[in-house]
Amino acid sequence: MRISITSPASLLARCSTGQLWLIGMLIAALVAGFVPAARVILATGFWLMVPGYLLERRMPGERPHWLLRIAIWNGLGLSLVPLLYLWVTAVGLAIPVGLLISVAILLAVVALYDAWRDLAPVQVRSSVTGWLLLSVLAISAWLRAVQIADLAFPAWVDSVHHALMVRVAAETGRVPWTLTPYLPVTDMPYHWGYHVLIAAAWHLGRSDLPAMILWSGQLLNWIQGFSAAALAFLIWRRPLAAVIAAAIVGCISWMPAYYVSWGRYTQLSGLLQIVALAIGWQQCLDANTRRERLGWLFLNTLIITGLSLVHMRMFVFGGALIAVQSTVWALHQTRPAIVSRLVEAMGAGLVALILAGPWWFVLVRQILLPAATGARSLTSGGSYVQLSDSLMWIGPNEWLVTLALFAGVVGVFYRQRAAAVMVLWVGVLVVLSNPWLISYLAPPIGLVLILYAVVQRTWLIGGVGLLLLAINPLTVRLPFLWLLPVDITAISLFLPLSNLIGGSVALIWPQRRWTQMAAIALLLGCTLWGAYQQRTIVNPVTILATSADRVALTWIAEQTPPTARFLINAAPWLPGVARGTDGGWWILPLTGRWTSTPPVLFIYGEAEDVQATQQRSQRIIDLGNGQEVDIASLIAAERIDYIYTSPKGPLRPELFAGQPGYEAVFAHEGIVIYRVIR
Known part of the structure; x- marks a missing residue:
């Protein structure tokens, strides 16, 4: 009896290129698994x-x-x-x-x-676009x-x-x-x-x-x-x-x-x-x-x-x-x-x-029914529904919007349904986030339907046209919806804008070899330029916690009891809702310890709990605004065990340093945690 032994090289030779890619990705995944x-x-x-x-x-x-x-x-x-x-x-x-x-x-x-099995017949072919x-x-x-x-x-x-x-x-x-x-x-x-x-x-x-x-x-x-x-x-x-x-x-x-x-x-x-x-x-x-x-x-x-x-x-x-x-x-x-x-x-x-x-x-139970009884509103106003220019025109958006408008014209010129889909989608999103536009758009649409109904003698369409004609700024004022603020639409426009630009550029892409090479070089150059501009895109204002806070949070998890209560820094965010200012805000989600200003999901609790949390955070905010706040009474009333202080909020280390009743138990790169001595 003869036993044939097949070498790994011969086995690989029998694999399709698709299967070879799969093997390569599996090996890469196994090696990468050692990196967190x-x-x-x-x-x-x-x-x-x-x-x-x-x-x-x-x-x-x-x-x-x-x-x-x-x-x-x-x-x-x-x-x-x-x-x-x-x-x-x-x-x-x-x-x-x-x-x-x-x-x-x-x-x-x-x-x-x-x-x-799927990749067995697949022979990968390279292409320029690929x-x-x-x-x-x-x-x-x-x-x-x-x-x-x-x-x-x-x-x-x-x-x-x-x-x-x-x-x-x-x-x-x-x-x-x-x-x-x-x-x-x-x-x-x-x-x-x-x-x-x-x-x-x-x-x-x-x-x-x-x-x-x-x-x-x-x-x-x-x-x-x-x-x-x-x-x-x-x-x-x-x-x-x-x-x-x-x-x-x-x-x-x-x-x-x-x-x-x-x-x-x-x-x-x-x-x-x-x-x-x-x-x-x-x-x-x-x-x-x-x-x-x-x-x-x-x-x-x-x-x-x-x-x-x-x-x-x-x-x-x-x-x-x-x-x-x-x-x-x-x-x-x-x-x-x-x-x-x-x-x-x-x-x-x-x-x-x-x-x-x-x-x-x-x-339905938590949002729609309270809205039906008047306990909650589905509409909104003020700054919440206003368009932020800094978000709409962030980075190269002025150029991208201009290119997208030009691309839309190119798409219409070439009679492309794709251009119609993207333009109409943007239009619908704008109307959804600006409902007041409906009262301006409905009358001209109604007039067109009425004229069509007269010519075709379609009285049902004529009735619809009359109804739309009645919806105008003089008779109807539509409120802004809480669910669809304008800024959400603005920061989502990258999807239709990129689609319009990509499709229209593809329509007019040069056919000659040398001009194609120049266009490819331009595309890659713009890509690298954009990547270079974005490498530091994170807004430093939004960075609340740092590596120093990570050390402090590790200490809290290891050295404090699970029932410990922490007084932390707070700052105003949305109306009636405060946020943390440093790593102290991460104490609750990472260590499970109670904090005076919890994650903003507290607003979904009972009204009494929400009010108590808001008042507690407001006292820290008032302290940061220079108002006289009796911190000692707050600490006593809330049974605070530890105070998380940093240079990034009203609760600074110097406020408690050397004061009776407070012991510094942790200090690292400006972050000091004080234990309340009772």
């Missing part, structure tokens, strides 16, 4: 990609372009994981850590098996890493309550609706889909919580360039449009890179789902068979459901985009086809409402 930041990226990427890949590959019909598929996987991952947590919580159960890790291992094994896209994405990845190289903690306000919600989800294995024992908050109507996905990744990545949020957030930010490329390829059907859109979003536009200064990771997640939804919906509209169409409709239902769990504002924005897609598509379709798609969409919407039922029940 890389583990965070791998763990987050696992939940973003693997569940969606396994589900999408089992759908009927022909698979779309790989760029579109990866964007869909991200949208599905951001939907399937929250949906799992939602229904586990709704039935009163929890997800144990051991079960979560076991499921992850099983999914990884199945995904590797499926990927090996290498350009990889180059742009590589520069963007480097940029996202450089931008947070000096950060010890995620920046600003949102990051603090993100950390608390991730911790609660990781500890309980449930949706973080209830924040006890950290905060007296139950049935919290705050979106949480992002937080449970990061909690699941945290169990796999085994990193500290600030690093988990920072690096996973930058991964989400980097994927925005990839996602913008996928949307441009979908709308324009031109690979070059995808490259240019990725370059703008990843390296040139200051949004979404600036999101790291706010910790706006939930909106980043929602934007990824919007692109996945747009891709899935276009596939559904263009499907050749009913079976294929229903398969895509199923995926769309999951994504739109997940979007409502991740970010409600992006849920509205996504709905606006697919409505515009449907309108442009319907202009060239028969009435039966339009009615069929409409019925299917309504059915999908009903299923999505059922799937997210427990979450909508919380929203």
Whole structure:
């Protein structure tokens, strides 16, 4: 009996280039697993990609372009994981850590098996646009890493309550609706889909919580360039449009890179789902068979459901985009086809409402019912609804908006439906965030409908026209909606702007070889220039905690009892809501100790608790404003055990140094923690 031994080299020779790429990525992942930041990226990427890949590959019909598929996987991952947590919580159960890790291992094994089979016939061919896209994405990845190289903690306000919600989800294995024992908050109507996905990744990545949020957030930010490329390829059907859109979003536009200064990771997640939804919906509209169409409709239902769990504002924005897609598509379709798609969409919407039922029940009970009884308002005003010029025209936005307007003209000149979709989407977003525009737009639309009705003798349309004519600034004044402030639209415009510019540049791209080379050099030059300008994009004002605070927080976790109560610095933020000013604000989410100014989620608690917290923080703010404040009585009334002082707030070290009743128990780089002696 002869036994033949096959060498590794001969085995590799039998592999397709696609399989060789897979082997290379697995080896790189194993090596990167020894680096904490890389583990965070791998763990987050696992939940973003693997569940969606396994589900999408089992759908009927022909698979779309790989760029579109990866964007869909991200949208599905951001939907399937929250949906799992939602229904586990709704039935009163929890997800144990051991079960979560076991499921992850099983999914990884199945995904590797499926990927090996899928890549067996794949022979990767290089192209100029492919290498350009990889180059742009590589520069963007480097940029996202450089931008947070000096950060010890995620920046600003949102990051603090993100950390608390991730911790609660990781500890309980449930949706973080209830924040006890950290905060007296139950049935919290705050979106949480992002937080449970990061909690699941945290169990796999085994990193500290600030690093988990920072690096996973930058991964989400980097994927925005990839996602913008996928949307441009979908709308324009031109690979070059995808490259240019990725370059703008990843390296040139200051949004979404600036999101790291706010910790706006939930909106980043929602934007990824919007692109996945747009891709899935276009596939559904263009499907050749009913079976294929229903398969895509199923995926769309999951994504739109997940979007409502991740970010409600992006849920509205996504709905606006697919409505515009449907309108442009319907202009060239028969009435039966339009009615069929409409019925299917309504059915999908009903299923999505059922799937997210427990979450909508919380929203109705906590937001809509109080609004109906007058206890809460869904409208807003003042500075909250005003457009911030500094956000609208940040960085090169003046040039990008100008280019996008020119691009829109080019798209219309070439009769491109893609230009119509993007322009109409921007228009709808502007109207949604500025409802007063409706009273100015309705009369001319009504007049056109009336003229059409007279010519065609269609009296029903004429009635609609009369109704719209009656909606005018003299008769109707529409308020601003609390859910859709103008600034949210302004900082989301990078997606349609990059799409318009990318598609129109692709239309007029030169055909001669030497002019193409010059254009490519210009594109890469602009990409590198933009990346260089953005390397220090984090606003220093939004950096509350530093590496010195990390040392102090480690000491607190190790040297103070879990029941310790801390007095910390505070400053005004939104009306009636205070924020921390230094690392003391991270004490609660990282160590579980009580703080005088908690994360802003306290506003979802009972009215008495909210008022007491606001008054407590206001006394520290008054101290910072130079007012006379009896700190000793505050310390006694709140049973304070420790005081976290730093140069970044009213509670400075010199205020307690040498004073009787206070003992300095920790000091490091300007941060001094005093113990109250009773």
